[in-house]
Amino acid sequence: MTKRTTAHLALSDGTTFEGEAAGALLEGGVATGEAVFNTALSGYQEVITDPSYAGQVVAFTYPHIGNYGVTDLDDESRGVFLSGVIVRDLPPLHSSWRAQGGLEDLLIAQGVGAITGIDTRRLTRHLRNAGALPCALGTGPREDIIEAAQHAASTDGQALAMDVSTPTAYQVGSGALRVVALDLGIKSTILAHLARFATVEVVPATTTADEILSLDPDGIFLSNGPGDPGALDAVARTVADLVGTRPLLGICLGHQVLASALGGATFKLPFGHHGSNHPVKNLATGQIEITAQNHNYAVVEGSILGATVTHVNLNDGIIEGIAVESAGAFSVQHHPEAGPGPHDASYLFDTFAQAMATTSKAGR
Amino acid sequence: MPRRDDLSSILVIGSGPIVIGQACEFDYSGTQACRVLTQEGYRVILANSNPATIMTDPATADATYVEPLDVDVLTAIIERERPDAILPTLGGQTALNLTMELARRGVPEALGVEIIGARPEAIETAEDRDKFKQAMTEIGLIVPRSGFAHSLEEAVVIAREIGFPIMVRPSYILGGQGTGIAPDEQAFLRLAAEGLVASPVGEILVERSIAGWKEYELEVMRDSADNCVVICSIENLDPMGVHTGDSITVAPAQTLSDVEYQEMRDDSFACLRRVGVETGGSNVQFAVNPWTGERIVIEMNPRVSRSSALASKATGFPIAKIAARLAVGYRLDEITNDITMATPASFEPTIDYVVTKVPRWAFEKLPGAEPHLGTRMQSVGEVMAIGRTFPESLQKAMRSLEQGRTGLVDRDEESLAAGFSDSELLIACDQATPDRLFLVAAALRRGLGVEAVHQATLIDRWFLSQIEIITDAAEEFVALGADGLTRDTLRQAKRLGFSDAQLAEMFGVAETEVFAAREAAGVTVTYKTVDTCAAEFEAFTPYHFGTYEEEDEIRPSGRPRVIILGSGPNRIGQGIEFDYCCVHASMTLRAAGFETIMINCNPETVSTDYDTSDRLYFEPLTGEDVRAIIAAEQRASEGDGELLGVIVSLGGQTPLKLAHEIDPGLILGTSPASIDLAEDRKRFNDLLAARGMAQPPGGTATTFDGAKKIAADIGYPVLVRPSYVLGGRAMEIVYDEPNLTRAMTTLLGDDDHEGALAREGGVTEDRPILIDRFLEEAIEVDVDAVRDASGEVLIGGVMEHVEEAGVHSGDSACALPPQTLGDDIVLTLERWAAELADALDVVGLLNVQFAVKDGEAYVIEANPRASRTVPFVAKATGVPLAAVAARVMTGSTLAQLRDEGMVPRDRVRPTHVSVKEAVLPFSRFPGVDTILGPEMRSTGEVMGVDRTFGLAFAKSQMAAGSRLPSTGAVFLSLADRDKGAGAEVARAFVELGFALMATMGTAGYLRDNGIPVEKLVAKVGDEALAADAVELIASGDVQLVINTPRGHGPRADGAHIRAACIEHAIPCLTTLAAARAAAQGIGDWASHPLEVITLQELHAAQATA
Ligand SMILES: Nc1ncnc2c1ncn2[C@@H]1O[C@H](COP(=O)(O)OP(=O)(O)O)[C@@H](O)[C@H]1O
Ligand SMILES: Nc1ncnc2c1ncn2[C@@H]1O[C@H](COP(=O)(O)OP(=O)(O)O)[C@@H](O)[C@H]1O
Ligand SMILES: [Mg+2]
């Protein structure tokens, strides 16, 4: 086994951790971003290729990351947008009939700096108490890395969605229904779900309401994405104009943007929800759905008058879903598309399809 | 839906004696369930024949029936108690099968009892493989191609159609008994025939073999509102073809992508829903094709299981506890997770460490059994280890096994492979055996490479590459030698789970030097917490494991604390009874205001339930690991907090051996010096002699000549055995010098093979061979006593064995109170026990074993520790000996405990007779002779309680699974020396209306004494004709067989008779003593109606008697 160079992880509050350089973290190199932890046991490739992590350095709480390699099939986007990866162990050899390569190769190819050998449990406990913090990882002297961490940016007030959104519109699927998806950092798994029943026109985050309506969609989709929803006023205004015109589904950032569009407020959770095991209660049916989650911001309880709360998180009571029946608009904070995660909530896509089917029939 | 108020009393069925495939994991599950249901305010009625369990503790349920798990008995219990519901899903296969039988007889309907947890239809669908496969196909899940056969003819037709290799598996069986994989038709015919017999319904499944595929298990839960969650995924390191119970298993699954895992999750929910498990936990097993990912469902168990216990310990999610709540109506979201106390139970645990389970086998105790692993489970116990990485947890598991190994790679693993060429080694790796993983490690250490080993074993490359990390490191360390004592190397080593002992060996330095170097370099263990959520939420349950990281999570404590060392993996000779003692100590000391700290590595047990003690360290029981915890706890003391000491005398030999590895000043109760005195033959002899207590003449030797001389002096027969081993390991009765030579050679070893004791440290001056005069036809007696620091001694119980001395105390039935011994001799034995307690300055428990021959008492051995019989005594008398001992060891006097009411004011007067019977694993090991001897081989025990000895004995036999017949024919074949006494027994059976059949010699003798013998059978041993006896047994015309091995020397003959009895499940008694007891039992049984009694009633009656 080739020895790795010693590296350190530092948080903006000066806490440091000992580890070894991995991925594209070169001698003397430094990677910075907002440190968050993800508790999923599997699905590291989907997490790493999820645009919603832009600006963040993701620590995996499960120690062995990379066991079954990587495959194009599991990419959630055209590239990698996160700023760094923190793990306890990167296995030297992966094993799976699906694998096309190893995780570290992907990190190197995508220029993602990573650090391994970290006491990720200590880090998690620290972030749990201190909240998500800017961090830096690098091979240089510990002081330099602490220094870098202190200058690293958090995601507060950042409109990162605008950076990761597609520069040009493109089409996916060939279903009977027509959906316009406003790309704030959309995941492939979501497109795959929509493509089951729709022809999806994926448009840049800057697209206006008129432009969207001119595409004459049966329904409008607001995607997941990174950063602070509070920094997306323009998008919120666009959405405000769209609410009521067509059935509308929002996921994660899309959910937060819909809330803002409806006059609601959002706030930043101490360390967010990042994992595949969050219990969500569907208030209509009373059923519990184990959901995939990935968000640092959430909708403020009682801040939206027009909408009803449809789902809540059983761990901390956070609003997980809202709906405006009259306008045929609804959204969820969690990830019904999974990728990675359980499939319990995937029925939401069918609900969306039905809503579109009825209105499109009834309507035009 | 909240708690069901329409129910008020619930019958919980336990799993009975510990047998292979059904061990103390059901004590863990059952105890949790009973406690929860009691807390919920239900009247809990428990039926379980196993006295060694915490479950059958009078405090665990409201009405505790330690009665045979038999349909008639259960019916009697139900009629007497009229429970509102039966909960069958916590007592393993036994409880399910019994419930099905009850349902078939219409008992629940007739008496208006509801079956909760899983309805009979659901159980049927899951257990009947045919129905199961149909159901799975219905919902679109794939099952292996197969067909059912009820005859050999049918079987062959199906096999030919599917094509070989073929897997055979009988319906309704436990632990894969009678199952196997046949490469060709010839092997198939044998397996199929065996399987048809093994199945209670005479049905076998003939199935396509998918040996070599990856094997997985998902532990799933469902509530009444149809909410489903996965608690844990488990991946078997050993591919399909090795029973999960015999496989090294790892949690969570390591080599499944999320895409594959989520599909498996969906399938397991679909399976649960289709089978119709309304509430509770189930286990779904899958096979995955490593080349294509094709996924096949193997089976599902609609109940808690060995795997669910493992999953509970692996995640901190108490499956049985939650299952019990769900069974009485609660929904997952209505139950809070007691580890976080904030989040609901309706989530899926996620973990930030790796858990590895490794089984432990007992082949060395079962000569004649091939140590080959297959689809039938053969392990008798298991260890679990937690580490931050797989290599760390694997190495911790290896040293937890207590088989003299310091980790995965050491001298041992090298010597195992030494003889093999590279290609031979790979071939050896291909055959699954208890040693396989060490050979795999050896192969990788030789540099044969992951790919080659994978091709040979089909063990997933990921696991192999992780093991290679260990072996590469080992090579590096050996090369470094003493230069390896640097911070970086030590840190790397410890993070890979290497023990100090292992490193000492590789660096070529003393273990103490490794430790010192680590301390100096600051490479010290840190304890993390098992919290079900990977630290996302704060955890309140101090359930810890050691690893080498940057942060330690042990909370300070301002209270007096006591560490209790558990008993490690179950093995023959050391089982659940010792866990019972440790758990009792913990419960009592907590009640007395101490904070208790449990250390153990056995995932099946109640002691490793995180709420049994104030703190749980799930760690190996080795000197290094225990010392580290002691240090951590001493660091954790704040204010008046103090670590008072360590209890080493309740967990059997395991902690007792550790007494030498820790600060003597910390040992509570009997001092290490006294422990040694009891084990030191020479000094113990002198001690007895000085007090005029007789002992079988004998001596110790370390050489063959020494042994020969002693034998000559004391005269044959002699008993030869090593000191310091439990369960009569390697003990032999030797009748002459040639056999002495043979026996000594096995122990000492010779040029071509190493001695049987090599792994225990061989034979040395301080670990010599003991040679004693063997007392023939002596009555053996066990006495359990407790002595306090003030010198008062409490005699807990005197147990008279049914079988004569020479049959290991753990294998013989015994009665409390004694049945044939006179009061005077009993008094002598009690007096001697008390004197010994004084002489050894015992503080706590003492077990003395006596032999009484011709009215004279002899001391066989004295153990200043908890014995196997402590729980039995407690159940029979109501005096909680283990608890009393724990209190005494922490400073209380018996007088004080008497005032507290824990110890009765005056001696308990038995109103009933309690009989303990051993349960033997022979039905699983066809090649092994069933004759009982001084080497213990039983895996578990049962208890029968009733008004007379006969009734109690009959119940004990029924509970042990060999129900005594009430009419029919008895077949006798007696050794010459037994014929005299045998005649009376035979006459007794005639008077009971039985017809007699006998072999020539026996028949002749009986007839000469005027006892009618209806049928003559060919002389045993006369191979040509011997078939007759076997055929007779096969024919079913015989209901009971009495076969005492003839003559001296190897007690081999008659073996085929006994084998036939096992094969056809005919009760077979191999000692006259047992036969006499059986006659008595059958007599009393015929003249009394079946009566059942609860322990609570029994104890009340005896207290006031
Ligand atoms: N079709 C098969 N081909 C090869 N091995 C099998 C097959 N089915 C089961 N096995 C092996 O046999 C073991 C026992 O089978 P299982 O159905 O789980 O019975 P049990 O009820 O004893 O657990 C499994 O753990 C698996 O390793
Ligand atoms: N001198 C003896 N004569 C007859 N039987 C003996 C004698 N010594 C031991 N045994 C038998 O061997 C069994 C095991 O011996 P023991 O000293 O109890 O070993 P262990 O430590 O395994 O319990 C005893 O239960 C008894 O039946
Ligand atoms: Mg199984």
Ligand SMILES: [Mg+2]
């Ligand atoms: Mg003994």
